[in-house]
Amino acid sequence: xxxxxxxxxxxxxxxxxxxxxxxxxxxxxxxxxxxxxxxxxxxxxxxxxxxxxxxxxxxxxxxxxxxxxxxxxxxxxxxxxxxxxxxxxxxxxxxxxxxxxxxxxxxxxxxxxxxxxxxxxxxxxxxxxxxxxxxxxxxxxxxxxxxxxxxxxxxxxxxxxxxxxxxxxxxxxxxxxxxxxxxxxxxxxxxxxxxxxxxxx
Numbered sequence: 001x002x003x004x005x006x007x008x009x010x011x012x013x014x015x016x017x018x019x020x021x022x023x024x025x026x027x028x029x030x031x032x033x034x035x036x037x038x039x040x041x042x043x044x045x046x047x048x049x050x051x052x053x054x055x056x057x058x059x060x061x062x063x064x065x066x067x068x069x070x071x072x073x074x075x076x077x078x079x080x081x082x083x084x085x086x087x088x089x090x091x092x093x094x095x096x097x098x099x100x101x102x103x104x105x106x107x108x109x110x111x112x113x114x115x116x117x118x119x120x121x122x123x124x125x126x127x128x129x130x131x132x133x134x135x136x137x138x139x140x141x142x143x144x145x146x147x148x149x150x151x152x153x154x155x156x157x158x159x160x161x162x163x164x165x166x167x168x169x170x171x172x173x174x175x176x177x178x179x180x181x182x183x184x185x186x187x188x189x190x191x192x193x194x195x196x197x198x199x200x201x
Contacts, residue, residue, distance in 0.1 A: 015102070028046075057100030057101070058117050080151075121152045125152055179191060
């Protein structure tokens with residue numbers, strides 16, 4: 001792992017534990033047993049660290065969206081499920097992914113509501129749902145943009161809540177709120193689809 005990646009991992013852990021405002025370059029450097037000066041040569045400010053964490057998530061989202069679309073070329077809903085399950089798995093293995101989601105919702109963070117990252121997430125959902133609509137997995141009158149925004153809010157919200165607090169529903173059933181969203185959108189077999197894609201992973 002590169003020094004940059006180790007610094008980002010330490011910053012992610014610090015910001016998840018204490019939030020953006022209460023984190024400091026000094027505490028992040030201490031986690032790594034570095035001097036603050038050594039840290040600031042790579043990232044001069046805490047804001048630079050937060051932005052780098054979120055930028056890494058954006059790259060993960062774009063790459064995973066493309067991989068999921070390739071894995072399920074004939075099903076937008078399966079591609080979306082694959083995307084979410086894989087991102088979820090990645091967030092459990094990579095603290096940078098979880099930290100970035102938390103930073104997006106931390107009002108004290110300079111990345112709060114980062115428009116580029118939000119556009120990438122919503123655009124990914126819109127791509128999945130457009131495909132789903134084309135192959136009749138969603139009703140013809142589905143407002144794809146609205147559904148994409150709603151799916152973004154519920155899935156990121158569920159992830160942030162799970163990272164910061166105990167969520168019995170989220171822990172008991174993978175993609176709990178996404179399942180609810182898809183059922184409300186008219187996807188009758190969402191439970192079977194989630195089970196099928198989960199088995200393929």
